[in-house]
Amino acid sequence: MRTVYWDQLSARDQTEALSRPAINAGDQIHDAVEQVLSKVRRHGDQALKQLTENFDGVKLDSIKVSAAEINAAAEQVDESLKQAIQQACDNIHAFHEAQRPTALDVETQPGVRCEMVSRPIESVGLYIPGGTAPLVSTVMMLAIPAKIAGCRRTVLVSPPSIAPEILYAAKLCGVDEVYSLGGAQAIAALAYGTESIAKVDKIFGPGNSYVTEAKRQVSQSHDGAAIDMPAGPSEVLVIADEEANPDFVAADLLSQAEHGADSQVVLVTPCDAMAAAVSAAVQQQLAELSREDTAAKAIANSVIIICHDLTQAVAISNQYGPEHLIIQTREPRALLNDIQHAGSVFLGDWSPESVGDYASGTNHVLPTYGYVRTYSSLSLSDFSKRFTVQELTADGLSQLAPCVTRIADAEGLDAHKRAVTIRTEFLEGLS
Amino acid sequence: MRTVYWDQLSARDQTEALSRPAINAGDQIHDAVEQVLSKVRRHGDQALKQLTENFDGVKLDSIKVSAAEINAAAEQVDESLKQAIQQACDNIHAFHEAQRPTALDVETQPGVRCEMVSRPIESVGLYIPGGTAPLVSTVMMLAIPAKIAGCRRTVLVSPPSIAPEILYAAKLCGVDEVYSLGGAQAIAALAYGTESIAKVDKIFGPGNSYVTEAKRQVSQSHDGAAIDMPAGPSEVLVIADEEANPDFVAADLLSQAEHGADSQVVLVTPCDAMAAAVSAAVQQQLAELSREDTAAKAIANSVIIICHDLTQAVAISNQYGPEHLIIQTREPRALLNDIQHAGSVFLGDWSPESVGDYASGTNHVLPTYGYVRTYSSLSLSDFSKRFTVQELTADGLSQLAPCVTRIADAEGLDAHKRAVTIRTEFLEGLS
Numbered sequence: 001m002r003t004v005y006w007d008q009l010s011a012r013d014q015t016e017a018l019s020r021p022a023i024n025a026g027d028q029i030h031d032a033v034e035q036v037l038s039k040v041r042r043h044g045d046q047a048l049k050q051l052t053e054n055f056d057g058v059k060l061d062s063i064k065v066s067a068a069e070i071n072a073a074a075e076q077v078d079e080s081l082k083q084a085i086q087q088a089c090d091n092i093h094a095f096h097e098a099q100r101p102t103a104l105d106v107e108t109q110p111g112v113r114c115e116m117v118s119r120p121i122e123s124v125g126l127y128i129p130g131g132t133a134p135l136v137s138t139v140m141m142l143a144i145p146a147k148i149a150g151c152r153r154t155v156l157v158s159p160p161s162i163a164p165e166i167l168y169a170a171k172l173c174g175v176d177e178v179y180s181l182g183g184a185q186a187i188a189a190l191a192y193g194t195e196s197i198a199k200v201d202k203i204f205g206p207g208n209s210y211v212t213e214a215k216r217q218v219s220q221s222h223d224g225a226a227i228d229m230p231a232g233p234s235e236v237l238v239i240a241d242e243e244a245n246p247d248f249v250a251a252d253l254l255s256q257a258e259h260g261a262d263s264q265v266v267l268v269t270p271c272d273a274m275a276a277a278v279s280a281a282v283q284q285q286l287a288e289l290s291r292e293d294t295a296a297k298a299i300a301n302s303v304i305i306i307c308h309d310l311t312q313a314v315a316i317s318n319q320y321g322p323e324h325l326i327i328q329t330r331e332p333r334a335l336l337n338d339i340q341h342a343g344s345v346f347l348g349d350w351s352p353e354s355v356g357d358y359a360s361g362t363n364h365v366l367p368t369y370g371y372v373r374t375y376s377s378l379s380l381s382d383f384s385k386r387f388t389v390q391e392l393t394a395d396g397l398s399q400l401a402p403c404v405t406r407i408a409d410a411e412g413l414d415a416h417k418r419a420v421t422i423r424t425e426f427l428e429g430l431s
Numbered sequence: 432m433r434t435v436y437w438d439q440l441s442a443r444d445q446t447e448a449l450s451r452p453a454i455n456a457g458d459q460i461h462d463a464v465e466q467v468l469s470k471v472r473r474h475g476d477q478a479l480k481q482l483t484e485n486f487d488g489v490k491l492d493s494i495k496v497s498a499a500e501i502n503a504a505a506e507q508v509d510e511s512l513k514q515a516i517q518q519a520c521d522n523i524h525a526f527h528e529a530q531r532p533t534a535l536d537v538e539t540q541p542g543v544r545c546e547m548v549s550r551p552i553e554s555v556g557l558y559i560p561g562g563t564a565p566l567v568s569t570v571m572m573l574a575i576p577a578k579i580a581g582c583r584r585t586v587l588v589s590p591p592s593i594a595p596e597i598l599y600a601a602k603l604c605g606v607d608e609v610y611s612l613g614g615a616q617a618i619a620a621l622a623y624g625t626e627s628i629a630k631v632d633k634i635f636g637p638g639n640s641y642v643t644e645a646k647r648q649v650s651q652s653h654d655g656a657a658i659d660m661p662a663g664p665s666e667v668l669v670i671a672d673e674e675a676n677p678d679f680v681a682a683d684l685l686s687q688a689e690h691g692a693d694s695q696v697v698l699v700t701p702c703d704a705m706a707a708a709v710s711a712a713v714q715q716q717l718a719e720l721s722r723e724d725t726a727a728k729a730i731a732n733s734v735i736i737i738c739h740d741l742t743q744a745v746a747i748s749n750q751y752g753p754e755h756l757i758i759q760t761r762e763p764r765a766l767l768n769d770i771q772h773a774g775s776v777f778l779g780d781w782s783p784e785s786v787g788d789y790a791s792g793t794n795h796v797l798p799t800y801g802y803v804r805t806y807s808s809l810s811l812s813d814f815s816k817r818f819t820v821q822e823l824t825a826d827g828l829s830q831l832a833p834c835v836t837r838i839a840d841a842e843g844l845d846a847h848k849r850a851v852t853i854r855t856e857f858l859e860g861l862s
Binding site: 022023024080081083084085087088090091094095098099102104106108109112114116117119121122133134135136137165201202216220222225226245247248251252254255257258259285288289290291295332333336339340341342343344345346347348349350351352353354355356357358359360361362363366367369370371372373374375376377379381385386387388389390391392393394396397400402403404406407408410411412413414415416417418419420422423426 | 454455511512514515516518519521522525526529530533535537539540543545547548550552553564565566567568596632633647651653656657676678679682683685686688689690716719720721722726763764767770771772773774775776777778779780781782783784785786787788789790791792793794797798800801802803804805806807808810812816817818819820821822823824825827828831833834835837838839841842843844845846847848849850851853854857
C-alpha cells in the first residue's frame with residue numbers, strides 16, 4: 001500500500017490520492033449492449049434463449065424457474081445456512097420495517113389541507129449476479145424491502161444455473177417470479193418484457209459492466225425502466241487512531257479488496273505507527289486468503305493517508321465520499337455528526353463491514369464512486385413513490401384566492417387565474 | 432375535444448387514447464447540447480459569455496448578479512405581489528418543514544444498533560426559465576426546500592435579463608448566488624463549474640428541450656451532476672361525475688392547456704351529459720384567454736373518455752398516471768385509496784390545480800410522462816441524502832458472528848469471514 005502524508009501534498013496531489021479509476025463503459029460495451037437490448041425487443045423469448053446459449057452456454061427449455069424447481073432447491077440447502085439466512089432476514093426485516101413512512105397531513109392555512117401519501121412501485125426486477133459466489137445476501141437486501149413496501153410483482157433474474165441458496169432465499173423472501181437469465185439480456189427482458197416475462201417498473205441490483213451499461217441504457221429510454229442507482233466499484237475508507245487494532249483494520253481493508261481488483265481501499269490515520277502496523281498486517285493476512293490474487297491487485301492500488309488529526313481525517317473522508325466508512329477510534333460516535341458523505345458507517349472495533357454486508361439489518365446496496373454526495377443508501381423508500389394531495393374548503397379557497405390570482409397575473413397565466421375566479425365568483429353568487 | 436367510449440375501444444385503442452407524444456430529443460438537439468457542454472467545459476466563462484450573446488442576444492459584463500442589483504429589483508416589485516409571494520412562501524414552508532425526517536434508531540438484535548441519518552446535499556443549482564412569463568413560483572418551490580434541508584450553497588440561474596420578481600423571490604427564499612445564464616450553457620456551468628461559478632452537486636428545475644437534454648446529459652456523466660427527475664410535457668386528468676360543475680372542470684382543463692401546445696389534457700367521466708357540457712364550456716372559455724392559440728392546440732389533441740363508473744375511471748387514471756389528477760365527484764376522498772399513480776391529487780370542487788401550482792403548500796415539481804409509476808413529487812428528501820450507521824457491542828458481534836461467517840462461506844468470501852473471526856478470536860482470547 002502506498003503511504004502519503006496529506007499535508008505534504010499539493011491540492012492537486014491530494015485530489016489525485018483520492019481519485020477513482022475511470023469506469024466509462026467503452027464504445028465496445030455500449031454497442032454490444034445496445035444490440036442485445038434491440039434483439040430482445042424485436043425477438044422476445046427467442047432472442048433470450050439464443051443469447052443465453054451464446055453467453056452462458058446453456059440451452060434453456062423454460063426461462064421461468066418452476067415452483068417445483070424452487071422447492072427442490074430448498075432441499076439442497078443445509079440447515080446451518082438456512083438458520084443464518086433466517087437470522088439475517090429477521091434483522092434486515094426489522095430495520096426496513098422501521099422505515100415505513102408516517103402519513104403527512106398538514107393544514108397549511110385554515111381550509112387548506114395538504115398531504116403526502118406513499119404507494120408501492122407496482123413491479124420490481126431484482127438482478128442477482130451468478131458466477132462462483134452466489135450472492136444470497138443480495139436476494140435478501142432487495143426482496144425484503146420490496147415485500148414490505150407492498151410491490152405487487154417481485155421478479156428475480158439470475159444467470160443459469162441458479163444456485164440452490166439463491167432459490168431458497170428467493171422463496172423465503174417472497175419473490176413472486178424467478179427467471180434463468182443473466183447479462184444485458186436479463187435487463188432487456190425486465191425493462192421491455194417478452195412473451196414469458198411481463199415488463200417491470202424498476203430494476204435493482206449489482207452486475208458486471210454489461211449489466212451496468214444495460215441498466216443505464218434502459219433507464220434513459222422512455223418505455224424502459226427506472227433503476228436503483230448508478231454503479232461503480234466497491235470502496236471502503238477506514239479512519240483509525242492510535243487505539244485501533246491494526247489486525248482488525250487490515251482485515252476490514254482486505255474484506256473490501258477481495259471483491260474485485262478494482263476495489264478501492266483507503267486508510268486515513270493521524271498515527272504513523274498505525275499506518276506501518278496496518279500495512280504489515282495486510283501483507284501477512286493477504287497470504288491466507290483464497291482470493292489472494294484479486295485482493296493483492298486491489299491493495300496494490302490502494303493508499304494509506306497520514307493526516308494530522310481526526311478532524312482532518314473526517315474532512316478527507318468527506319472529500320472522498322466512501323461507500324463504506326469504518327471508524328475505529330477511541331470515540332467513534334463523536335465523529336459521526338461531521339460525516340457528510342458516506343454510504344454506510346461502521347462505528348467502533350466490533351462493527352466490521354461484513355456485518356452490514358449480511359446481517360446487521362442495514363442495506364448493503366449503497367452508492368459508490370462518489371455518488372454518496374447526492375444518492376442515498378437503498379431503503380424502503382426506493383420501492384415506493386410518494387405523491388401529494390390537497391383539499392380546500394370553499395372558505396379555504398376564498399382566503400387563498402387573492403394570493404393565487406396575483407401570482408398567476410405575474411406569470412401571465414390567465415387560465416390559471418380563471419380556474420380560481422370562476423369558483424370564487426360562483427361562491428359570491430351564492431352569498 | 433375528441434370523445435371516446437372506453438368500453439367500446441379495443442385494448443390497443445384504449446392504450447392509443449392514453450398515449451403521449453414522443454419526446455425524444457432529436458439528433459440535432461442532442462448534438463447541439465453536446466457541443467455547448469463541451470465548449471463550457473473547455474473555455475469556461477468565455478464560452479458562457481459568447482453563448483449568451485449568441486442565444487440570448489445579451490452581452491454580459493458580469494455573469495453573477497450582484498447583491499445591489501438584487502436589492503434594486505426588490506424595489507420594483509409591487510406590494511400586492513410581495514404579499515402574495517409571502518403567503519405562498521409561508522404555506523410552502525409549512526408543508527415542506529413538516530417533511531423533516533425523523534431519525535431512525537433500531538436495535539435489530541441485542542447489541543446490534545442500526546440507524547439511518549440524513550444530510551443535506553451540499554450545493555444545489557436551480558434553473559428558472561425566462562421568457563414572457565417569469566416563473567416566480569418555481570423559485571419558491573425549489574429554494575424553500577433547499578433552505579429547509581440545509582444545503583450550503585443554493586445557486587439560481589435564469590436567462591438574462593432576469594425579471595425583478597425572480598430576483599425578489601430568490602432573495603426572500605435565501606438563494607445564495609444568482610447568475611444570468613440560460614439554456615444548455617447554464618446547465619453546463621452548474622454541472623462542471625467555471626471560473627465564476629463553482630460546480631453544484633444536483634440540478635433542479637424545468638426548461639425547454641435544450642435544457643432538458645442538457646440535464647439528461649450531465650446526469651449521465653460521472654463528473655457532472657445529479658438531476659431532480661426526467662421531464663416531459665405537463666398533464667392533467669380530471670375525474671368528474673354528474674355532480675361536478677362543468678364550468679369548473681373546463682377551467683381546470685384549460686389551465687393545463689395554456690402551459691403549451693404539447694400539454695396533455697384528459698377528462699374521464701361516467702356521465703354523457705357531463706362530457707358534453709364540459710366540451711361546450713371549454714370552447715366558450717377558450718375564447719377569453721390571452722394564450723388562446725396555445726391552449727386551443729393542446730385542447731385539439733386532448734380527449735374525453737366516457738367510462739361506465741367511477742371505479743373504472745380510477746383504473747383509467749391509474750393506467751395513464753397523470754402528473755395532476757383532479758377529482759370532482761360527490762365523495763372525492765372515497766377514491767383516494769385506489770389512486771396508485773399520480774404526481775399530485777386535487778380533491779373536490781374547491782381545489783383547482785392552480786392552488787397547487789402556487790400556494791397550497793405542495794410542490795409543483797412533479798413527475799410527468801408516466802414517470803409517476805416510479806418517481807415521487809419533489810419533496811424535502813430530494814435536497815438531502817440518507818445513509819445508514821451500525822454500531823455493535825462485543826457481545827452483539829459475538830451473537831451475530833455465526834450468521835455472518837456462515838453466509839460469507841456460502842458466498843465464498845474468505846476475507847469477509849476473517850474480518851469477523853479475527854475479532855471473535857480476540858474476544859475469546861480475553862475471556
